[in-house]
Amino acid sequence: MRIDLSALARQAGRAESYALEEWLGPEDGVEWKGPVRGDLGIRNTGTNVLALRARVQTCVCLECARCLEPFRIPISHQFEEKLAIGAGGQLRVADEETWEGAGDLLIEDKWLDVNELVRQQLLLALPTRPLCRPQCRGLCPKCGTNLNQGDCGCRREAPERPLGRLGEVWAGRHAAGHKRASKRKVK
Ligand SMILES: [Zn+2]
Numbered sequence: 001m002r003i004d005l006s007a008l009a010r011q012a013g014r015a016e017s018y019a020l021e022e023w024l025g026p027e028d029g030v031e032w033k034g035p036v037r038g039d040l041g042i043r044n045t046g047t048n049v050l051a052l053r054a055r056v057q058t059c060v061c062l063e064c065a066r067c068l069e070p071f072r073i074p075i076s077h078q079f080e081e082k083l084a085i086g087a088g089g090q091l092r093v094a095d096e097e098t099w100e101g102a103g104d105l106l107i108e109d110k111w112l113d114v115n116e117l118v119r120q121q122l123l124l125a126l127p128t129r130p131l132c133r134p135q136c137r138g139l140c141p142k143c144g145t146n147l148n149q150g151d152c153g154c155r156r157e158a159p160e161r162p163l164g165r166l167g168e169v170w171a172g173r174h175a176a177g178h179k180r181a182s183k184r185k186v187k
């Protein structure tokens with residue numbers, strides 16, 4: 001979805017709201033499992049600023065950081081953004097710093113690329129260490145069996161208690177490494 005911002009940029013106090021229902025593409029290796037639904041409001045504050053406010057929700061498929069199994073998780077996110085209106089009516093993201101130049105992708109002439117805005121915001125909202133369930137038991141560090149599906153019978157050298165925490169840290173690192181490796185392979 002693209003929105004023509006020229007009328008909003010011209011008229012102080014003008015406000016519009018939009019209902020969103022958009023599918024995002026598969027870029028970034030994220031598997032979106034549903035459309036993004038929500039609403040977006042844009043208001044000309046009268047100080048050469050367009051204030052955007054949005055509330056969106058969707059469903060995404062992520063890989064569990066412990067057991068590496070894919071699972072679905074609902075994501076809902078609220079965000080605000082400000083666009084500065086230049087003297088000639090041209091628009092840019094007001095706080096470019098937080099976007100690391102990504103603002104260029106959002107605005108083209110008078111057009112706001114809503115899907116790109118929502119996509120960038122949702123990527124920030126994804127959990128950094130997603131778990132398929134809070135008590136996920138992860139993989140056996142010896143044989144790689146998914147311990148949620150039953151015990152593999154491997155003997156753990158150390159007693160569970162004192163090293164339980166350390167084992168989890170190790171498994172987490174292993175999972176993160178595996179994830180990076182598998183991502184690279186895809187590209
Ligand atoms: Zn898991």
Ligand SMILES: [Zn+2]
Binds near residue numbers: 141144145152153154
């Ligand atoms: Zn095992």
